[in-house]
Amino acid sequence: MQYRPLGRTGWNISTVSFGAWAIGGTWGEVSDAESMGALHRALDLGVNFFDSADVYGDGRSERLLAQLKRERSEPFYIATKAGRRLNPHVAGGYNRENLTAFVERSLVNLNTDALDLLQLHCPPTDVYYMPEVFGVLDDLQKAGKLRHYGVSVEKVEEALKAIAFPGVQTVQIIYNLFRQRPADLLFEQTQKRGVGILARLPLSSGLLSGKMAADSHFEADDHRLFNRDGAAFDKGETFSGLDYGVGLQAVEAMRALVPEGMTMAQMALRWIQMHPAVTCSIPGGKRATQVADNVAAADLPALSDSTMQALAAVYERFAKPLVHQRW
Numbered sequence: 446m447q448y449r450p451l452g453r454t455g456w457n458i459s460t461v462s463f464g465a466w467a468i469g470g471t472w473g474e475v476s477d478a479e480s481m482g483a484l485h486r487a488l489d490l491g492v493n494f495f496d497s498a499d500v501y502g503d504g505r506s507e508r509l510l511a512q513l514k515r516e517r518s519e520p521f522y523i524a525t526k527a528g529r530r531l532n533p534h535v536a537g538g539y540n541r542e543n544l545t546a547f548v549e550r551s552l553v554n555l556n557t558d559a560l561d562l563l564q565l566h567c568p569p570t571d572v573y574y575m576p577e578v579f580g581v582l583d584d585l586q587k588a589g590k591l592r593h594y595g596v597s598v599e600k601v602e603e604a605l606k607a608i609a610f611p612g613v614q615t616v617q618i619i620y621n622l623f624r625q626r627p628a629d630l631l632f633e634q635t636q637k638r639g640v641g642i643l644a645r646l647p648l649s650s651g652l653l654s655g656k657m658a659a660d661s662h663f664e665a666d667d668h669r670l671f672n673r674d675g676a677a678f679d680k681g682e683t684f685s686g687l688d689y690g691v692g693l694q695a696v697e698a699m700r701a702l703v704p705e706g707m708t709m710a711q712m713a714l715r716w717i718q719m720h721p722a723v724t725c726s727i728p729g730g731k732r733a734t735q736v737a738d739n740v741a742a743a744d745l746p747a748l749s750d751s752t753m754q755a756l757a758a759v760y761e762r763f764a765k766p767l768v769h770q771r772w
Contacts (some may be wrong), residue, residue, distance in 0.1 A: 447743045449724050452523035452614040452641035454562075454593050455642055456522060458719050460725050461743040463487045463736070464645060467679050468509060469501025474664060475731050477509060484513045486733035488521065496643065496727045498526035499551050507554035509727040514556065522657070524615075524643075526566035526597055535569035541581045558590040564617055566598050567679065573606040583612050596653030597645070599679050600772050601631050602676050608640050615645040620723065620772065622653060622684040622699070622713050622729035622756060623692065623764040626772065627639035632722035644717050647726035648710055649685045652692045655700065659693060687767045695763035702755050707745055714742035716756060 448457040452622030468480035484495070495513075497506045510523050527547035531538035551560060563582070565572065572578055573596075582594045596607040596657060604616045604627070621644065622628045635642055648654055650669050663670035672683040680686050687695075697708070703712050710728075717726045730736040748756075 447718075450641070451494075451613040452487055452593075452595075453723050454614055454641070456494075457493040458522060458725055459740075459743065460469075461492070461714055461740050462643075462725045462727045463492050464727035464729040465495055465506035466501050466583040467731050469506035470547050471499070474666075474694060476692060477505075479643070479732055480506075480509055480580075481512065481516075482733045483730045483736045484581045484756065485517070486508065486736045487730070487740065488513070488517055488519055490737065490742060493521040493684040493695075494523065494524070494725060494727075496524045496645070498529065499547060499554070500526075500529045500566070502552070503574075504554045505732035506531050509555060519697070522554065522561045523555060523557075524564060525560060527543065527551065527556065528566040528568050534569070536569045536575065539572050539578045541584075544578075544581050545585065547592075548585055552590065554576055554633060557658075559595070562615065563591045563594045563626045564597045564615065565594075567597050569671065570585075570600070570603055573603050576610070577611060577743045579610040589750075595641070595643075595762055599681060601626055601629075604635060608635060608638050613640060615641040615643055615724075617683060617727075619646045620644040620717060621647050621648050621649050621685060622716055622760060623687050623695065623759055624681075624768060624772065626724075626769050628720060632720060636722050641724040642722055645722050646682065646685060647712075647714055647717050647728050649687070649692065651688075652684050652687075652696060653710060653713040655696055655703075657693065657696075672734075681768070681772050685764070686766055686771060688767065690764055691767065693735065695759055698759045698763065699756065702752055702759075703753060704746075704748065707742075708738060709744040710750070711745060712752075714739060714751070715745050715748055718743070719748060719753065
């Protein structure tokens with residue numbers, strides 16, 4: 446496993462970490478026993494950073510991580526998120542009362558006195574123009590309820606606004622072979638400010654595993670079925686906002702580019718690691734075998750210049766016209 450500094454936190458975290466959305470819900474059926482096996486395997490392989498949210502299975506993934514803490518002695522960090530419990534999900538809901546209540550609930554779920562890292566969970570854009578919201582986070586930090594805070598964003602513009610607030614330590618953003626805009630300007634700015642980047646949806650909802658097809662079946666509670674057009678939340682969260690059929694074409698164009706000794710998923714994760722501004726990727730994993738395959742990418746050789754150029758050409762052809770300007 447390789448490790449990189451996370452912003453100005455003083456933490457060094459695994460370059461391939463663990464995203465806990467899939468073990469919480471909206472990715473089809475999952476068993477807690479199998480999820481715990483995946484979490485334990487991650488720790489066995491050197492993962493020391495786990496990303497969750499209070500809405501993943503209505504706290505289910507947070508409670509599984511609390512169980513992991515009880516069952517293991519190794520130190521590791523847990524990030525969680527707050528805000529998406531709001532209904533309606535509007536900027537005005539990001540107030541002191543609600544944020545404090547969300548934090549208190551996550552403290553209970555995680556069975557801890559202080560959250561390692563709290564992230565605003567893709568709030569409406571207006572929130573980034575409300576300094577009082579970040580003042581509340583400062584106060585929660587001073588009160589010992591959280592050690593650090595950051596943001597999870599949909600758009601590059603939101604991230605650029607967020608990092609102007611001095612307390613923001615991290616930005617979580619979709620960055621993968623189908624969503625490359627963050628590297629245009631954002632990464633330069635986060636490096637200057639010492640802000641960590643958590644690359645979420647690194648495998649583009651599984652598309653970049655290379656294992657999907659036009660007739661792949663998704664269960665009724667899987668967002669890859671019900672959110673392709675943004676019916677439940679931002680369209681960009683499902684297949685990176687890319688049309689599923691176009692995504693499959695792009696994957697086919699990439700197959701010949703996978704280096705010997707790598708899977709397509711590992712190539713996609715290693716590609717993310719090529720940018721020095723990225724602290725880690727946070728692929729999900731329901732099963733221990735998936736985790737092992739993902740984590741192996743951290744120690745694989747760097748991609749060659751020719752492979753990087755060829756992958757850039759695939760992005761230019763298939764994805765950029767559809768997603769680049771939107772997020």
